Amino acid sequence: EAQVTQNPRYLITVTGKKLTVTCSQNMNHEYMSWYRQDPGLGLRQIYYSMNVEVTDKGDVPEGYKVSRKEKRNFPLILESPSPNQTSLYFCASQRTGGSYEQYFGPGTRLTVT
Amino acid sequence: AQSVTQLDSQVPVFEEAPVELRCNYSSSVSVYLFWYVQYPNQGLQLLLKYLSGSTLVKGINGFEAEFNKSQTSFHLRKPSVHISDTAEYFCAVSDSGNQFYFGTGTSLTVIP
Numbered sequence: 001e002a003q004v005t006q007n008p009r010y011l012i013t014v015t016g017k018k019l020t021v022t023c024s025q026n027m028n029h030e031y032m033s034w035y036r037q038d039p040g041l042g043l044r045q046i047y048y049s050m051n052v053e054v055t056d057k058g059d060v061p062e063g064y065k066v067s068r069k070e071k072r073n074f075p076l077i078l079e080s081p082s083p084n085q086t087s088l089y090f091c092a093s094q095r096t097g098g099s100y101e102q103y104f105g106p107g108t109r110l111t112v113t
Numbered sequence: 114a115q116s117v118t119q120l121d122s123q124v125p126v127f128e129e130a131p132v133e134l135r136c137n138y139s140s141s142v143s144v145y146l147f148w149y150v151q152y153p154n155q156g157l158q159l160l161l162k163y164l165s166g167s168t169l170v171k172g173i174n175g176f177e178a179e180f181n182k183s184q185t186s187f188h189l190r191k192p193s194v195h196i197s198d199t200a201e202y203f204c205a206v207s208d209s210g211n212q213f214y215f216g217t218g219t220s221l222t223v224i225p
Contacts, residue, residue, distance in 0.1 A: 004156070031211075033213070035215075040122075040217060041217060042117075042119075042203060042215045042216050042217040042218050043157075043203065043205075043215040044215070045212060045213055045214070048211060048212065050211065056211070056212075058212060059114065059212075059214070090156055090157070092156075092157075096210075098164070098210075100145050100147070100162065100164065100207065100210050101159050101162065102157075102159070102213070104149075104156030104157040104158070105156050106155060106156050107154075107155075107156055
């Protein structure tokens, strides 16, 4: 089954404790992206990657890091999480070549206390 | 940067009635436009998209949207809604296919 998977689905952590949210897709898509969803703000793009070793900032990259060492994986790293990063995070992938249809993962709900 | 405005945060509508969810975007340059649906506790799923060509686009589940360049709008419509259409709907725009800008969402509630 074609899908985007995220782990963990739920995470509660404390301020300053480094964490990684993993994202993996099995569709051989070149493009991957991370978003955060907050009430009243909709989805905002954090980072995106056009292909392996190519990453670019989205609208709200501060406090986040990403890496793209393999085509299928695109982890999101919070080196020193803060309470304002409490949010619902979505990973998405997309085939390049003009379709522009993004496939979203199920989401990761992160709480930073 | 683009911006997307979804003026209606909540839209209640009776079952089998028509519905229109409004979306306006900021730029008049060439853009790609999308509507996504999010059911409770799930990720987003593409409903329809406008890339070029006909300004009326049809999507899944009986939804359609019309691209209006002069009004920079991309309103979503369905002639007759069902209970199963209750969900959050997001309009999105991209001018590059790389960066995407989403609206704040419209919560559609279908009343039996």
